[in-house]
Amino acid sequence: MKVLMFGWEFPPHISGGLGTASYGLTKALLKCGVDLIFVVPKAFGDEEPGAIRLVNASEISIDVQDEVFGEYVKKMPYIEIDSKLVPYSTDDEYYRILESTEKGITREPGEIYSRKFAFAGGYGKNLMEEVQRYAMIAVEVARMYDFDLIHAHDWLTYMAGKEAKRISGKPLVVHMHATEFDRSGENVNPQVYNLEQKGMEAADKVIAVSHLTRNIVISRYGIHPDKVVTVHNGVEPSQVEMDQNTPRHLQEKIVTFLGRITYQKGPEYFIEAAHKVLQRNDNVRFVMAGSGDMLPKMIRRVAKLGIANKFHFTGFLKGNDVDKMFAMSDVYVMPSVSEPFGISPLEAMRSNVPVIISKQSGVAEVLKYAIKVDFWDIDAMADAIHALIHYEALPATFKKYGKEEVDSIKWDQAGVKVKEVYEQFMP
């Protein structure tokens, strides 16, 4: 069985959970004997090597004269034959083109119609146009390779999946890691919503990362329930066992929030709960690790509450520092307003840190050894934090069974379930 998979990011170049999830899932699928062609825009060259064929979308040339591109070419008037600049090309590509022109290398008449499209990679300003170009390239990829099924991750790649299906006639599975409602609350971007909806409508099956997400897909996008299945995410086993060795220099208990500081993650509820705990308790510190558009507002709020000597900000944490942060923490809080799944509490539990998670998260569906509160219920959240730092029996229980629990939530299971979905379409 061979699957053409469209992603947007892949380790190490990730800006969030999508890249981590794609990686975990692809590995599990390979283990189940599924062959994969993974397409990402702009492979940097330092991705983890392995059995996955990483097709760099930037390396595929397409022929803009081709009829199938007709409808895209109309939307993209900037594809001009004699322009030296490929839209959104990187600096080095621009100089390469410039150089070849200076050396007097003339292109064959047919060659100038064929262009390599460079993707900026990551989430940039020109995302929408990149999404479209990605779809154009998908067509080329669909022609070059042999496969049985198409699997597209998140709205960014849905158009690509749709186009690949149109060209190849192979079945399409789309994977919902996060909906526009999760990211933006009720202020959805209609363009994104539209892409999501069209993608799911065109798909033969929709995989949601939780029941929470499945419900949104059904109720807010009008997708037929029979077409939507839930496959919960897994967690990668810990690579470094540094928990015991990391020295702790602070006597106080440490309560941590780690994630993007955006509306979706509910950082302000964490601050209000921290304030409540600090009013009664001096022997605790709070840490907000990460960055995001709400960071300045959060800093001001902490200053305003007068708790800045007990509430710390670290900025964006990378690699080792994330593990270090977990190793220093006594409680991990994920107060997400809307979290399709939420891998971070699993990572915390893996490091023996008891977690408090919002009921509005997919991960709440699979975890038993976690305190679950409504994201808006700052009293309950403060209460839970207080309990975890005071009543020793509670964190002890959570540590003992939590690690076991999290070790049982494996990508392998997710891989098996996804493969089952694939098999429905195999002859």
Add this chain to the structure above:
Amino acid sequence: MKSICFYFQVHQPLQLKTYRFFDIGHQHEYFDEYANRFIMQQLAEKSYLPTNELLLKLMGEHGKKFRVSFSISGIAIDQMEKYAPEVLDSFKKLAQTGQVEFLAETYSHSLASLKSKEEFARQVKKHEKKIKELFGQKPKAFRNTELIYNDEIGNYIFELGYSTIITEGPKHILGWKSPNLLYCSAANPKVKLLMKNFQLSDDIAFRFSVKEWSEWPLTTEKFVGWLNALGSKVEVINLFMNYHTFGETQKADTGIFEFLRTLPKMVFGKSSFGFGTPSEISSVLQPASPLHVPFPISWADEERDITAWLGNEMQNEAVNKLYDLEKYVATCKDESILSDWQNLQVSDHFYYMSTKWFSDGQVKRNMNPYSSPYDAFINYMNVLSDFEIRVKKYCAEAAAVSSPARKKATKKPVEAKLAGKGTAAKAKTKRTASSKTRK
């Protein structure tokens, strides 16, 4: 005779190093030794040394007629001692001419006058002692950090033995009055005030090299012409500016040194002005009128108020949390704690947290090492959190060592109090829990 009061502020803040959350509790080096050394040596080379040399030469040429005044923050003195002792030597040479008055200020270039009368007094005394030691003169006039002043601060300063204060001459205080006269405090008429003529001061300090300025280039002839045009109702022109105006803010190639070199000659030759220092001027002139200053003023920005340091919630939080520690530090005898306490009070730390610059494209003064006020706040609070741990640990240990008997006696009520707190919290928890189950 009409006087020009030429006053220079010498101060260079200490920069913190990037201090991360992970460092709290075990890493107690807060300052960027390398950057601080580099900046001080650069300033010495470009500004302090050449300007001192020039002033010394001018004093030789013009004799007692040419006099200037300085205030050097303790923070700057400390750094000179460490990184550029030759600068201090050249200041000593200037002091020996007898033509230089050194003013008192807070040792830390701090905002203590706004936060703690006791800390303010302590720092002024320390600075006073240092100046006496270095330059052989006890300061007679006072200059508060950033020229911050109001009636209340005027009284504090008077209590410390100073009756001459230099400050800013903002429009909202002076109104129709001229900055070119001596004033006294409405709250205490014995306190004499010299008000900065910000127009003429800033012509030199900020506009000197601005080519878009209609008066560019500024020559001494033109400048003295302006002084003469002020008429006969003028008694003193207060030209107050940062010393690094010469050679740093205004680089050598702008002609700033040439301006300074020719100014005294032009003043003596083409005007009826002479030069004087704050304490001389206040002893000679009669105050023209009392001035009422209810809210603090300073020499910063268009507003001339204190919002550059205490204008947003981050700045207030940082400053409040810092001075909350004063009562603990007061009992500390540990050298490194006392020195950090002093260095964490430098006003510039809070200046970097200002969000005022977001809207107006104003030139930021000083070298700001942070890319945003939020970074400045986070870094400072991380450092302060570690400092708080150290101070409180020191106090706890000192209390345990010095009087174990007394500790026993005092421990009980504290314990009882803590226990009380704990039970209250537990009770609350139970209540919440039970109310939930009831639901």
